[in-house]
Amino acid sequence: MIPAAFDYAVPATVEEALKLLRKNPEAKVMAGGQSLLSLMKLRLATPPLIVDLRRIRDLSYIREDGSRVLIGAMTTHAEIERSPIIRRRFPVLAQAAEAIGDLQVRNMGTIGGSLAHADPAADYPAAFLAMEGAVQVQGPRKARTILAEDFFTGLYTTALNSGEIITEIQIPIPPAVTGSAYRKMKHPASGFAVVGAAAVLRVGPDGREQRLRLAFTGAAAHAIRATAVEMALRGKAITEQAIAEAMQHATDGVEMLEDLFADREYRAQLVRVYGKRAVMAALQ
Numbered sequence: 001m002i003p004a005a006f007d008y009a010v011p012a013t014v015e016e017a018l019k020l021l022r023k024n025p026e027a028k029v030m031a032g033g034q035s036l037l038s039l040m041k042l043r044l045a046t047p048p049l050i051v052d053l054r055r056i057r058d059l060s061y062i063r064e065d066g067s068r069v070l071i072g073a074m075t076t077h078a079e080i081e082r083s084p085i086i087r088r089r090f091p092v093l094a095q096a097a098e099a100i101g102d103l104q105v106r107n108m109g110t111i112g113g114s115l116a117h118a119d120p121a122a123d124y125p126a127a128f129l130a131m132e133g134a135v136q137v138q139g140p141r142k143a144r145t146i147l148a149e150d151f152f153t154g155l156y157t158t159a160l161n162s163g164e165i166i167t168e169i170q171i172p173i174p175p176a177v178t179g180s181a182y183r184k185m186k187h188p189a190s191g192f193a194v195v196g197a198a199a200v201l202r203v204g205p206d207g208r209e210q211r212l213r214l215a216f217t218g219a220a221a222h223a224i225r226a227t228a229v230e231m232a233l234r235g236k237a238i239t240e241q242a243i244a245e246a247m248q249h250a251t252d253g254v255e256m257l258e259d260l261f262a263d264r265e266y267r268a269q270l271v272r273v274y275g276k277r278a279v280m281a282a283l284q
């Protein structure tokens with residue numbers, strides 16, 4: 001399968017990339033190309049111009065900055081998986097990164113590309129929601145910050161406007177006593193998440209919940225926070241039994257996805273099982 005003909009530009013700076021997007025409203029930016037190129041080969045996307053971000057070195061970094069960790073949008077899944085900062089501060093994100101595709105995909109694909117693509121079965125979106133992250137975006141005229149909870153708006157759809165580029169992912173550093181984990185049921189053929197659950201949990205010395213953030217991918221048209229589960233466990237003693245009971249609310253109000261592999265009922269059961277596994281792992 002061969003994509004339709006397109007022009008190709010490799011800017012050296014974000015400003016140059018934004019200029020190209022301003023002049024060519026139909027153009028698409030390319031990061032790792034791991035999702036975009038498949039769409040182009042299937043002719044589901046036929047951009048007249050590709051603006052390749054790979055030479056913009058300033059977009060690839062992981063660093064601590066006071067109360068946040070900052071991740072450049074072009075940082076690859078493999079870099080995130082191996083980063084000592086991410087492994088120490090956000091096991092949930094390192095585990096999501098290592099669950100993505102295969103080594104080749106992880107070496108090419110980027111966090112900015114994955115979030116912008118907003119595949120309903122992608123791994124990062126659940127972790128991004130549970131960590132209460134944000135993206136820094138540069139537009140033709142101004143920069144802005146979009147919170148994770150406002151970012152995913154539908155199937156493959158985000159709050160990004162045309163001509164905007166994600167430049168950075170920002171994650172608040174939680175107190176040291178916080179645990180986090182990502183658990184995923186892989187589709188046996190594609191490896192994408194049939195369901196993925198991301199949990200960030202802080203428990204007090206008395207064993208009671210002080211803060212839980214739980215999010216799912218694969219369940220609905222876009223990644224979602226399980227606020228009903230969070231509320232059911234608020235202030236409660238965190239035991240296996242309490243977690244299992246709270247998980248009964250995991251699909252409250254959720255329009256579940258279904259496909260040939262997993263119907264709604266089976267997917268709802270996976271949500272409860274993987275949600276519990278993620279919270280138990282975060283607790284440990």
Ligand SMILES: Cc1cc2nc3c(=O)[nH]c(=O)nc-3n(C[C@H](O)[C@H](O)[C@H](O)COP(=O)(O)OP(=O)(O)OC[C@H]3O[C@@H](n4cnc5c(N)ncnc54)[C@H](O)[C@@H]3O)c2cc1C
Nearest residue numbers: 031032033034035036101109110112113114116122123166
């Ligand atoms: C074989 C295979 C298996 C995979 N398995 C998994 C899996 O198990 N889990 C999973 O989560 N993903 C999986 N993926 C997808 C992979 O994670 C991709 O890397 C990711 O979805 C897209 O990232 P990218 O950097 O390759 O973006 P690209 O493909 O280059 O771009 C994707 C989209 O995002 C836009 N975009 C890219 N960067 C930016 C930016 N900085 N700002 C604004 N828009 C931007 C592009 O215009 C395009 O619309 C798989 C892919 C393949 C090929």
